[in-house]
Amino acid sequence: MKIGILTGGGDCPGLNPVIRAVVRKALCEGYEVIGLKNGWKGLLESDFINLDLNAVSGILPKGGTILGTSRTNPYKKEGGLEKAKENFKKLKLDALVVVGGEDTLGVASRLIKDGITVIVGVPKTIDNDLSCTDYTFGFDTAINTAMECIDRLHTTAESHHRIIVVEVMGRHAGWIALESGIAGGADVVLIPEYPIDMDEVCVLIKNRHQRGKTFSIIVVAEGAQFKNKDLILQEEKLDEFGHVRLGGIGENLAREIEKRTGFETRVSVLGHIQRGGSPSAFDRILGTRFGVKAVELIKAKKFGRMVALSGNKIIDVSLEEAVKSLKTVDNELYDMAKVFFG
Numbered sequence: 001m002k003i004g005i006l007t008g009g010g011d012c013p014g015l016n017p018v019i020r021a022v023v024r025k026a027l028c029e030g031y032e033v034i035g036l037k038n039g040w041k042g043l044l045e046s047d048f049i050n051l052d053l054n055a056v057s058g059i060l061p062k063g064g065t066i067l068g069t070s071r072t073n074p075y076k077k078e079g080g081l082e083k084a085k086e087n088f089k090k091l092k093l094d095a096l097v098v099v100g101g102e103d104t105l106g107v108a109s110r111l112i113k114d115g116i117t118v119i120v121g122v123p124k125t126i127d128n129d130l131s132c133t134d135y136t137f138g139f140d141t142a143i144n145t146a147m148e149c150i151d152r153l154h155t156t157a158e159s160h161h162r163i164i165v166v167e168v169m170g171r172h173a174g175w176i177a178l179e180s181g182i183a184g185g186a187d188v189v190l191i192p193e194y195p196i197d198m199d200e201v202c203v204l205i206k207n208r209h210q211r212g213k214t215f216s217i218i219v220v221a222e223g224a225q226f227k228n229k230d231l232i233l234q235e236e237k238l239d240e241f242g243h244v245r246l247g248g249i250g251e252n253l254a255r256e257i258e259k260r261t262g263f264e265t266r267v268s269v270l271g272h273i274q275r276g277g278s279p280s281a282f283d284r285i286l287g288t289r290f291g292v293k294a295v296e297l298i299k300a301k302k303f304g305r306m307v308a309l310s311g312n313k314i315i316d317v318s319l320e321e322a323v324k325s326l327k328t329v330d331n332e333l334y335d336m337a338k339v340f341f342g
């Protein structure tokens with residue numbers, strides 16, 4: 001049995017633990033593993049490395065991915081599907097482990113229908129927005145990083161009597177903003193699921209000032225939008241999956257807050273800092289459990305499945321189902337967080 005593995009889309013802490021676990025478990029079963037480089041690009045270009053025990057030794061605590069990643073979409077390349085099928089055959093692969101988020105796994109799901117059927121998915125993303133799994137790995141590390149930044153920003157905001165807007169990642173879902181905001185004691189958290197009402201935000205800030213708190217920390221997800229569309233700043237550049245390159249909401253928000261409240265307001269954009277660094281224990285363990293389960297699924301010939309976390313159990317779910325819609329923040333959790341706003 002020869003297994004291929006690739007990591008696609010935005011990197012995140014925990015990818016290397018998955019690669020290591022897939023290789024270790026596969027070798028236990030007497031299987032051979034190759035790593036396709038840079039996501040789907042590696043399959044299109046037949047660019048790979050052999051993954052043996054030595055290749056995965058020492059990678060557990062390392063952030064990023066030893067295989068590299070890209071946002072290459074085979075369906076956006078001329079003859080991409082044919083090339084992918086041809087190389088899959090040429091490489092004599094019996095199974096493919098695809099580690100990715102909505103886009104990478106979306107391609108996997110399409111490829112299954114288009115003839116590469118022997119695929120197993122592993123859900124990754126710091127955004128935690130994949131359906132059918134309680135958590136994706138990478139998220140825990142990202143919110144801990146963001147929380148630490150929020151803690152640091154608190155002390156400087158308080159000393160200078162400033163408002164600090166902290167822009168975090170989260171394209172369609174506000175999980176990072178909400179959970180790092182709850183953990184870091186943010187005074188307002190703004191997320192893509194609920195359009196920003198500037199009047200409400202300013203009232204919350206002014207109320208704090210009235211009770212003697214001359215600083216505030218506002219956490220905003222990069223994908224959040226204003227209720228008033230005139231305030232939106234939109235970047236035109238799109239990637240191969242049609243996503244706009246986000247960033248800028250924090251600046252706009254800070255400008256509006258300062259204009260409306262008169263309080264000095266600064267912005268801190270955490271950006272890719274949230275994606276870098278060593279995975280937390282939780283992400284190392286989750287990635288490891290996912291990797292082992294992926295090989296178990298291959299052994300059982302359960303293809304078209306995605307490994308997932310349900311409570312504390314590792315299960316498998318339909319890959320097609322998992323990529324149908326995104327998991328966004330629900331009212332209940334956001335309402336709970338609101339108790340601490342202002």
Ligand code: F6P
Nearest residue numbers: 010011125126127169170171246
């Ligand atoms: O991987 C998800 C993500 O981190 C999003 O939160 C963010 O919008 C995007 O990736 C950023 O992508 P890039 O690294 O291509 O700028």
